[in-house]
Amino acid sequence: MAAVGVVRPSAAAEINLSGTGTFKPPSAEQLASLPADLAFTRADLASGQWSFVVRYEDRTSDADSDPYAGRYLGAIRAFRLTVGSTTIEMPVDQAELSVSDGGFGSPHRESIRLEAKSLAPYGALRVGWIQLNQRSRSDDLRGAVGALSSDAMPAPSTIANFAASSPFDRFLQLRIDRPGEARPLLYLSSSRVSVAVDSAVAR
């Protein structure tokens, strides 16, 4: 029988993470320059309020051969972002949960990232809940050193609230890039986000 709110260590489970917070709204000039067909209205962006919900499966295999980097393709089953009063569902086939224990060519950095990408007529929309633990370049956080001991998928509580190197190294980010343009059309980021594990459903 499936149990809500209980994670059985031996069984796969679908975890619901949710985050809510605020961001600094774009200026009036920035808002006025945005295309009308954007996923979010100017009122949404001016609200400074956003939230996200991610549902992921915690027994997905690591698809990355780097022993210090975990790529859990297909783990994310739903990625929902709300800005103001508009909610969008990000396509899960473009979503990824990745873990770095000093991998990806940066031994001095650990990270947990939940990211999703969507292609739209106005550009590529990318959303991410990103948390970093970084030391100086001479440090090596691979293995037992640092906040992560491996590239295995961390516990849900760690994915929600990783021991980041600074309060500003855990952030929700949204950016929209137009093809061929170096500067993003829209870039929002905020560390004023509270994230929690809502529920876990054993499968």
Added chain:
Amino acid sequence: MWRPSAVFGSLLRTAAVLICVVTVTACGGGGYAEVVVDSGPPPVALLGISLTRVGPEAIEVDWSDDPYVDRFIVRRDGHTLANVNATTLIDASVFVDERYCYQVSGYDTSGLLVAASDTACVVLLP
């Protein structure tokens, strides 16, 4: 900017020290001396500081105001980045894949340090 409470506090502390010295001297050093410990507020107020990525290669530094501050000096990795009288700054002279640490100090019109923030760090990702 003149800071009446700070000046008054300083005068009180000076007076307390003088009273102690006079008391000890008057007793010839043979009696007991009353020690006055000044436990007033710290002379340097704490400024709140926050960092926000406002672009792929841009960091916004925001800090709280202090009524006795005339100028703020923003330091990045220990080096002076700006000398301003605002409470926000966008640093666009940063590169991705780097970590930057900011600290803000506030000075009064006499150039005395009257407020300071903690150091706040942020990593920029590609």
